[in-house]
Amino acid sequence: MVLLRIYHVQLALFLILGSAATLGPSHAIAGPLATTNFALNDGFGPDAGRWHGAVSIVGAAFGDTVIADVDWAAFEHGDFQLYLNSQGIAQADPSAAGEVVYVYQISSVTSASPGIDTLTVGVDPGDGRGTVSAPSFVPTGLPISKSPTGGGDNTTSMAWFFDGSELLVNDVSDLLVFTSPFLPEFDFLQVNSGLAGPAVSPLVASIGDRPVPEPSSLVLGLLASLGLFSRARKYR
Secondary structure, rough: HHHHHHHHHHHHHHHHHHHHHOOOOOOOOOOHHOOOOOOEEEEEEOOOOOOOEEEEEEEEEEEEEEEEEEEEEEEEHHHHHHHHOOOOOOOOOOOOOOOOOEEEEEEEEEEEEOOEEEEEEEEOOOOOOOOOOOEEEEEEOOOOEEOOOOEEOOOOEEEEEOOOOEOOOOOOOOOEEEEEEEEEEEEEEEEEEEEEOOOOOEEEEEEEEEEOOHHHHHHHHHHHHHHHHHHHHHHH
């Protein structure tokens, strides 16, 4: 009976927080990372083939709460540098040739008690890791931006921890990154404030099982398509 009462209290709190997230005037407004045209476009991303977007996090558990937005994007090698330059962030693209940069940013915190301490992104154990693994980050230089204090590759997820530097209302995170020689697919995202996290983990770009094509493969593909086009014109 006591457990049932606790469940009802937590459910009511979750519904209240969900309404706040829906009705809040500044919630779910995508930032520059979520809308950048520099993001990878391989035809499979959610925005006309482009891999970028934003997700909302709402959760409550035993008095802990979280309402936040996370922006994300995937970039081909070199294009992340163009994004950094466009935002006036004086940092370097950490990827190597033939890699994709996966980038996440907690872009808005509406409620966080005791504070956002963890962000994790799902990966498959067999997927290829690149030159950069979590807990890497790129500082934005903003005074309200916080850096992770630790993290790592946990085999089935990339994790960033903010222990001692938890994100509170109006905070944002630095750009959280890792790289891979594999093109994106969708996987889960988890953000926690104490015991509170999303009831259902939203999906964001993460490592897939499609390798990044080598430049020579791209050239051969282009030449083949041009050859077919030329032949088609010849036989008209």
